[in-house]
Amino acid sequence: xxxxxxxxxxxxxxxxxxxxxxxxxxxxxxxxxxxxxxxxxxxxxxxxxxxxxxxxxxxxxxxxxxxxxxxxxxxxxxxxxxxxxxxxxxxxxxxxxxxxxxxxxxxx
Amino acid sequence: xxxxxxxxxxxxxxxxxxxxxxxxxxxxxxxxxxxxxxxxxxxxxxxxxxxxxxxxxxxxxxxxxxxxxxxxxxxxxxxxxxxxxxxxxxxxxxxxxxxxxxxxxxxxxxxxxxxxxxxxxxxxxxxxxxxxxxxxxxxxxxxxxxxxxxxxxxxxxxxxxxxxxxxxxxxxxxxxxxxxxxxxxxxxxxxxxxxxxxxxxxxxx
Numbered sequence: 078x079x080x081x082x083x084x085x086x087x088x089x090x091x092x093x094x095x096x097x098x099x100x101x102x103x104x105x106x107x108x109x110x111x112x113x114x115x116x117x118x119x120x121x122x123x124x125x126x127x128x129x130x131x132x133x134x135x136x137x138x139x140x141x142x143x144x145x146x147x148x149x150x151x152x153x154x155x156x157x158x159x160x161x162x163x164x165x166x167x168x169x170x171x172x173x174x175x176x177x178x179x180x181x182x183x184x185x
Numbered sequence: 186x187x188x189x190x191x192x193x194x195x196x197x198x199x200x201x202x203x204x205x206x207x208x209x210x211x212x213x214x215x216x217x218x219x220x221x222x223x224x225x226x227x228x229x230x231x232x233x234x235x236x237x238x239x240x241x242x243x244x245x246x247x248x249x250x251x252x253x254x255x256x257x258x259x260x261x262x263x264x265x266x267x268x269x270x271x272x273x274x275x276x277x278x279x280x281x282x283x284x285x286x287x288x289x290x291x292x293x294x295x296x297x298x299x300x301x302x303x304x305x306x307x308x309x310x311x312x313x314x315x316x317x318x319x320x321x322x323x324x325x326x327x328x329x330x331x332x333x334x335x336x337x338x339x340x341x342x343x344x345x346x347x348x349x350x351x352x353x354x355x356x357x358x359x360x361x362x363x364x365x366x367x368x369x370x371x372x373x374x375x376x377x378x379x380x381x382x383x384x385x386x387x388x389x390x
């Protein structure tokens with residue numbers, strides 16, 4: 078049980094950005110819920126064009142994921158350079174795969 | 186040196202007090218980068234083949250959005266409760282960690298039960314087997330891969346709760362809990378793309 082109970086209270090020391098308490102996390106939760114409801118609603122509304130709904134869905138998914146990666150997984154905080162780089166490399170491979178598939182389906 | 190470093194940075198969180206803890210988190214991000222590639226390529230395969238229904242049912246025919254909405258709510262809430270576990274950890278509240286992690290596991294179990302019911306329903310109601318069509322194959326592999334990750338997460342976090350009771354909150358157990366919460370957020374992030382690309386776009390056609 079080392080360290081437990083010995084941590085400074087934190088009132089007299091400026092706390093690191095990102096550890097300010099649950100407020101940002103709750104805001105992220107609210108944003109996620111709103112974006113999810115909007116996504117499900119966009120599908121249920123009749124008369125919208127397919128291309129418009131697709132773009133809207135992808136946009137909201139990317140927004141929600143960025144907010145969750147940034148706040149819940151702390152990527153926006155200091156000291157996450159290599160973590161962001163790892164995710165970007167993974168994302169690059171995915172972009173390559175998805176664009177290749179799209180090209181294969183629609184242009185070959 | 187590391188002591189001076191810790192002082193310079195004001196309060197370092199418990200999961201980052203040791204070099205081992207820091208490295209564990211960094212290494213886990215590399216693992217998550219690789220997971221992005223796994224899921225991304227499965228998504229690419231599904232996007233390419235999702236209209237190849239082979240004269241069988243399509244996503245628009247079988248997907249039930251209310252069930253997907255409930256699953257999404259369960260997983261999103263479980264991601265939030267794992268945030269609360271980390272918040273409890275930063276308050277050195279061992280009991281709080283255990284309670285929030287237990288809620289996370291319960292919500293995940295609900296998600297997994299619904300997913301199993303969903304697959305069972307597709308197979309028995311529509312004969313939608315994995316070998317039915319390119320669409321069914323990529324659907325089951327992609328969503329099933331996510332489901333396996335959820336199952337692994339349930340076992341992992343349950344074991345961590347046990348270890349927390351046995352060893353308490355230390356500089357050794359704290360990085361493990363932090364990393365498990367990162368994993369759990371990542372599972373939720375993948376699900377965001379699954380309900381968007383597979384279910385909602387599948388429903389639109």
